[in-house]
Amino acid sequence: MTNAKENLQRKDNDVKKERTRKKPVPKKEKANKIEEKTKKEKKTTLNKENKISKVREKREQGTVKRTRKNSRLKEEVRMKKSPLKIIPLGGLLEIGKNITVFEYEDEIVIVDCGLAFPTEDMLGVDLVVADTTYLEKNKEKIKGLVLTHGHEDHIGGIPYLLRQINVPIYGTRFTLGLLRNKLEEHRLLNSTKMYEINPGETVNFGKIKVEFIRTSHSIPDAVSFAIYTEVGTVVHTGDFKIDYTPIDGQKIDFGRLAEIGENGVMLLMSDSTNSERKGFTKSESTIGEAFDELFAHCIKRIVVATFASNVHRVQQIIDSSVKYGRKVAICGRSMEKMIETAVELGYMKIPQNTIIDIDMIKNYPDECLTIITTGSQGEPMSALTRMAAGEHKKVSITPNDLVIISANPIPGNEKFVSKVIDDLMQIGAEVVYSSLADIHVSGHGCQEEQKLMLSLVKPKYFMPVHGEYRQLIAHAETAEKIGIPHNNIFIMKNRKST
């Protein structure tokens, strides 16, 4: 078992755990220490139990009077609560495959179950999921899987988990909408129980309760969690940024976060993606202005590539198109599916007669057309990559195209994206990407937003999550600046595969 299995109920002086960065403890030694500690803890508990049973025996024999010392002892044993175990199976020291186990006594609640994309050295691998052996071994304890939002790094692993364990799933409306599509593809829809939870509601699993709290991110309906157990409250932010002017008007629930903070939070687990960046992440609504500027003066055909799941970005591309008299064609299966789901569930509004079939684009002049496409990461098989290579069946790029790449390359994809940009430029197209114009904002908060989260929640302990090692460290430094003592900050690793 890794050090992730922390007993968070321990007293302050027990938590003198140095961060590995400062004073690395050899693994073996660490394991021994933990083992020793557990033995010690077990021993103390056993001793106490022995004493109690001896006292009880004697009392039954009428040989012991009820003394203050005995009742204190009894009280102490009664007060000894079980530890809350938090076991990250993925998502630490990496971006991707987020999955965390919360285990309290005989109950387990899982937060998210994502996938990661393979790195270059994983030849022949399509996707990577976390090792869920621990869950399989503790199947009977699992009460449910709660989802923060519908990105692949949070829900992509679910079909693979469901093949091992049939677990009920709790998520917000849009998250479950996306999950439904996924489960349908994997023929798991009928066998899976799903419960729609609104932000503000709490799911009572028994000894563990999970409150859904609205947050903002680059996908609708994202939530943070407050996880309640007898030993204290844990706040898990999920992925978040602080957007004061979100497209759907649904702001992060500052009031509730502050209230929970006021009531006392034992541990905060917070998104570290942008922890190296100073300042704030701009609001999604600033992108609309940038699009308007580009669209207003353009007499070419416009091709925009972005993430399919960024529904509000796609909405803004459609809004600018409508404003400047353009029809919109959709390219790429995931983009089509996402728009269909978002419209169906009421997360996107598209005026009638705006969308045209991609086969009909030849009937419209270039200046009256926008094509929204997948491939903003230069993925080899994606629509934009094929267009750039002149291999797309329905769209041929010409010098009369303005191509906007409304995304930043995810680390590792830079090479692919540059190749696509080069190819498009060689054809003679005009290409605008995020280093040239403000056509992309992140879905994750920067340092000032992370500080605000820490200040609202006011946790006793802090555990940066959702990031590579350097990002976790940067987030830990931010937390120290806010006043969280160094020894109360945990830099964790994923649980090792068995």
Ligand SMILES: [Zn+2]
């Ligand atoms: Zn996300």
Ligand SMILES: [Zn+2]
């Ligand atoms: Zn994420």
